Amino acid sequence: xxxxxxxxGADPELRFSPYCWRARMALAHKGLEPDLVPWRFGQADRLxxxxxxxxxxxxxxxxxxxxxxxxxxxxLEQHHVNGPSLFGxxxxxxxxxxxxxxxxxxxxxGVAAIGIPYVFGVIDPADRDYFRATREKRxxxxxxxxxxxxxxxxxxxxxxxxxxRRTLETQDFLGGTEPSYxxxxxxxxxxWLRCVGAPALLTPDDPMQGWLEALLDQFxxxxxxxxxxx
Amino acid sequence: xxxxxxxxGADPELRFSPYCWRARMALAHKGLEPDLVPWRFGQADRLxxxxxxxxxxxxxxxxxxxxxxxxxxxxLEQHHVNGPSLFGxxxxxxxxxxxxxxxxxxxxxGVAAIGIPYVFGVIDPADRDYFRATREKRxxxxxxxxxxxxxxxxxxxxxxxxxxRRTLETQDFLGGTEPSYxxxxxxxxxxWLRCVGAPALLTPDDPMQGWLEALLDQFxxxxxxxxxxx
Numbered sequence: 001x002x003x004x005x006x007x008x009g010a011d012p013e014l015r016f017s018p019y020c021w022r023a024r025m026a027l028a029h030k031g032l033e034p035d036l037v038p039w040r041f042g043q044a045d046r047l048x049x050x051x052x053x054x055x056x057x058x059x060x061x062x063x064x065x066x067x068x069x070x071x072x073x074x075x076l077e078q079h080h081v082n083g084p085s086l087f088g089x090x091x092x093x094x095x096x097x098x099x100x101x102x103x104x105x106x107x108x109x110g111v112a113a114i115g116i117p118y119v120f121g122v123i124d125p126a127d128r129d130y131f132r133a134t135r136e137k138r139x140x141x142x143x144x145x146x147x148x149x150x151x152x153x154x155x156x157x158x159x160x161x162x163x164x165r166r167t168l169e170t171q172d173f174l175g176g177t178e179p180s181y182x183x184x185x186x187x188x189x190x191x192w193l194r195c196v197g198a199p200a201l202l203t204p205d206d207p208m209q210g211w212l213e214a215l216l217d218q219f220x221x222x223x224x225x226x227x228x229x230x
Numbered sequence: 231x232x233x234x235x236x237x238x239g240a241d242p243e244l245r246f247s248p249y250c251w252r253a254r255m256a257l258a259h260k261g262l263e264p265d266l267v268p269w270r271f272g273q274a275d276r277l278x279x280x281x282x283x284x285x286x287x288x289x290x291x292x293x294x295x296x297x298x299x300x301x302x303x304x305x306l307e308q309h310h311v312n313g314p315s316l317f318g319x320x321x322x323x324x325x326x327x328x329x330x331x332x333x334x335x336x337x338x339x340g341v342a343a344i345g346i347p348y349v350f351g352v353i354d355p356a357d358r359d360y361f362r363a364t365r366e367k368r369x370x371x372x373x374x375x376x377x378x379x380x381x382x383x384x385x386x387x388x389x390x391x392x393x394x395r396r397t398l399e400t401q402d403f404l405g406g407t408e409p410s411y412x413x414x415x416x417x418x419x420x421x422w423l424r425c426v427g428a429p430a431l432l433t434p435d436d437p438m439q440g441w442l443e444a445l446l447d448q449f450x451x452x453x454x455x456x457x458x459x460x
Contacts, residue, residue, distance in 0.1 A: 085321065087321050088319060088320050088321015088322070088324065088325075089318060089319030089320060089321045089322060090318050090319060090322070090406060091315065091317050091318015091319045091321060091322020091323070091325070091326070091405065091406070091410060092318065092319060092320070092321020092322045092324070092325055093321070093406070094318065094322070094401060094403075094404065094405050094406030094410065095317075095318075095321070095322055095325035095326050095328075095329060095404060095405070095410070095412055096321070096325050097397045097400060097401060097404075098325075098328070098329050098332075098393055098394070098397045098404055098412065099325060099328050099329075101392070101393040101394075101396035101397045102328075102332065102393040104396070105392040105393050105396055106392065106393060162331070162335040162336065163328055163331040163332040163335050163336060164328070164331075166331035166334070166335055167327045167328045167331045170327060171324060171327060173324075174324065174325060174327075174328055175321065175324050175325070176320060176321070176323070176324030180321060180324065180325070182325055182328065
């Protein structure tokens with residue numbers, strides 16, 4: 001049995017963490033159905049492997065505890081060899097590290113200011129003071145100001161998508177004809193914005209919509225069926 | 231026999247095109263030794279496959295003419311299967327497209343303003359008017375102003391290296407334990423600046439120097455031995 005500790009909102013069905021979505025898509029890719037354990041900010045000491053593991057996702061696979069979404073993906077690739085490959089071989093694994101690094105160091109910092117003020121609206125009231133203090137410091141502005149600036153910010157960060165956009169002009173997914181973990185690493189950011197009700201990165205007529213819709217449809221619409229904020 | 235049309239300077243031994251370096255490294259990776267045909271700006275009509283091919287590199291492999299550095303790499307991978315793989319399998323090929331797209335859409339535009347004024351100093355005098363007119367328009371400033379701004383520009387674009395830097399913290403090359411075409415796609419930009427005598431992107435104590443030095447040492451120092459501008 002596999003457990004995945006997954007960030008939940010005040011509504012426990014609302015699951016929006018971009019990194020947890022990477023892990024959920026990776027698990028589904030392998031045909032695995034984890035038990036999702038809802039977890040909230042402020043419950044760092046309740047995580048398996050705490051204090052080393054302080055954030056979600058954390059996966060418990062039998063007697064193995066794995067924190068960090070990318071470590072989870074590599075663990076699945078190594079230990080669940082019956083499912084489809086997440087990387088497409090050794091070169092695929094090595095090159096995926098770059099795409100994940102891009103998602104972590106360019107895409108996520110780029111969209112952070114868009115999503116964070118909307119996250120505030122969906123989290124448990126008990127977490128709000130902690131969240132406001134840490135996030136306003138990171139953003140350098142109030143959550144209210146960030147929320148007001150979010151649509152303009154979504155437009156401003158769109159050029160950061162250039163390598164993703166260019167790649168998807170020549171193939172359907174970063175993984176080629178099928179999605180790979182690299183797709184899920186990028187997808188997490190889009191699904192995060194979508195789930196918390198933040199402005200979308202893509203306009204409705206953006207050619208990249210096809211890629212996004214296809215990922216929302218994967219695994220019987222796993223990501224599409226998940227609740228979004230009202 | 232393989233011919234590679236390769237951009238040359240006023241000194242015909244000076245070879246500096248970032249895209250030609252990608253192709254040269256890819257050919258060497260496969261153990262192939264092309265005849266290098268020096269080519270200069272303004273000789274677009276002398277290229278095999280002109281007018282479809284208007285820029286170098288252009289490779290002639292038997293009866294096949296292949297323009298574009300990435301197309302050359304994929305051609306080599308498909309038709310020269312005895313040499314080491316340039317991509318490391320299907321997943322490696324698919325994911326490499328993203329890294330090449332990043333090199334083309336982020337890295338090269340980022341460093342263009344650093345290298346271009348130095349290219350002006352090494353090209354054939356007959357090409358200077360054409361080069362100045364097209365490049366000053368692209369840069370939005372005189373070549374002299376760009377040259378003056380180059381060191382500050384090198385510092386300013388360093389943060390663009392984040393995904394490359396982060397990946398190289400966990401593995402020696404983008405290709406993993408050995409270089410792949412993804413490494414050569416990024417390396418071309420560094421070798422370009424080096425060959426034309428422009429300010430370097432990396433400070434001498436940058437942890438990424440190990441990666442750069444290792445690529446300069448590949449293939450008996452193919453890239454290191456190539457002449458650089460005085």
